[in-house]
Amino acid sequence: GAGVSQSPSNKVTEKGKDVELRCDPISGHTALYWYRQSLGQGLEFLIYFQGNSAPDKSGLPSDRFSAERTGGSVSTLTIQRTQQEDSAVYLCASSLVGGRVETQYFGPGTRLLVL
Amino acid sequence: AQSVAQPEDQVNVAEGNPLTVKCTYSVSGNPYLFWYVQYPNRGLQFLLKYITGDNLVKGSYGFEAEFNKSQTSFHLKKPSALVSDSALYFCAVRRVSGGYNKLIFGAGTRLAVHP
Numbered sequence: 001g002a003g004v005s006q007s008p009s010n011k012v013t014e015k016g017k018d019v020e021l022r023c024d025p026i027s028g029h030t031a032l033y034w035y036r037q038s039l040g041q042g043l044e045f046l047i048y049f050q051g052n053s054a055p056d057k058s059g060l061p062s063d064r065f066s067a068e069r070t071g072g073s074v075s076t077l078t079i080q081r082t083q084q085e086d087s088a089v090y091l092c093a094s095s096l097v098g099g100r101v102e103t104q105y106f107g108p109g110t111r112l113l114v115l
Numbered sequence: 116a117q118s119v120a121q122p123e124d125q126v127n128v129a130e131g132n133p134l135t136v137k138c139t140y141s142v143s144g145n146p147y148l149f150w151y152v153q154y155p156n157r158g159l160q161f162l163l164k165y166i167t168g169d170n171l172v173k174g175s176y177g178f179e180a181e182f183n184k185s186q187t188s189f190h191l192k193k194p195s196a197l198v199s200d201s202a203l204y205f206c207a208v209r210r211v212s213g214g215y216n217k218l219i220f221g222a223g224t225r226l227a228v229h230p
Contacts, residue, residue: 004158033217043205043220056217091158100209100216101147101166106159 002026004107006092012113013082021077021110025094032075033095033104034059034067038088046090049075050098082114117142119208121221128196128228136191136224138206147209148189149218150180154202162204165189176200196228 005024013019025032034046045059049069060066064083069075079086089111093104118141128134140146147166151159163174170182180191189206203225207218 006158035218042222043207043218045217045219048217059217093159095216098216101164102216103149103161103164104218105161106151108156108158 004092004094004105006090006107006110008110009108010111010113012115014115015084016081018078018080019082019112021079021090021112023075023077023092023094023107025073025075025092026105029094029096029105030072031095031098031102031104032069033093034075034077035091035093035106036088037091037109041088043091046077048098079112082112084114087112087114117208117219119206119219119221121204121206121224123224124222125225125227128226130198130228130230131195134193134196134200134226134228136204136206136226138189138191138221139187140189140206140208141187142208146189147216148180148182149207149209150174150178150189150191151205151207152176152202153205153223159205162191196226198228198230201226201228 007022032049037043047067048056051072052069064080067077089109091109093106095102095104120139149164150162163172165172165182173179178193203223205223206221
């Protein structure tokens with residue numbers, strides 16, 4: 001596709017349930033990033049992928065959060081045993097090779113609400 | 116530590132007037148600075164970036180930003196505001212750690228352009 005796509009666009013879940021969020025980066029982009037946008041914390045980095053490996057997971061807030069990327073393309077962010085404080089917009093971005101001067105292009109986000 | 120500050124939560128401007136959205140940064144080494152815009156229920160859209168060279172950077176939708184090293188600022192500007200410019204604006208600095216490049220975002224500034 002022409003841009004980064006994410007699904008679902010909205011997700012409502014009950015506390016304690018697991019959720020999976022999907023990101024499809026721009027075709028040919030080897031670098032992929034997950035960010036979280038919440039009222040209290042603003043925009044914060046979660047994890048970075050280069051190809052299928054994640055050399056920087058420093059932003060994952062707890063061990064309930066995990067992510068994987070397969071085939072150097074689609075990535076899935078999984079949140080286990082969701083809590084109300086996980087409610088946020090989860091944004092995915094991609095860039096060509098992860099270089100320092102590259103622009104990161106963002107998807108529309110997944111709005112997660114944990115009841 | 117690298118950080119970005121956007122001192123104004125909201126900026127109000129009359130249509131046709133010039134606008135400025137302020138951003139200051141703190142970074143060790145050469146800064147790589149970015150501006151993104153977010154419209155309601157949308158992801159982040161890239162506006163412009165400063166990597167090196169000319170201090171005045173021109174971007175999308177008639178926006179420009181001026182890099183000022185002595186004042187550690189990267190203010191976003193537009194000569195004549197449009198109602199359609201009303202949105203949430205984020206300044207970001209590239210954090211290069213271990214060769215990777217997560218973005219560190221400011222808290223965002225809401226721009227309201229009144230007819």
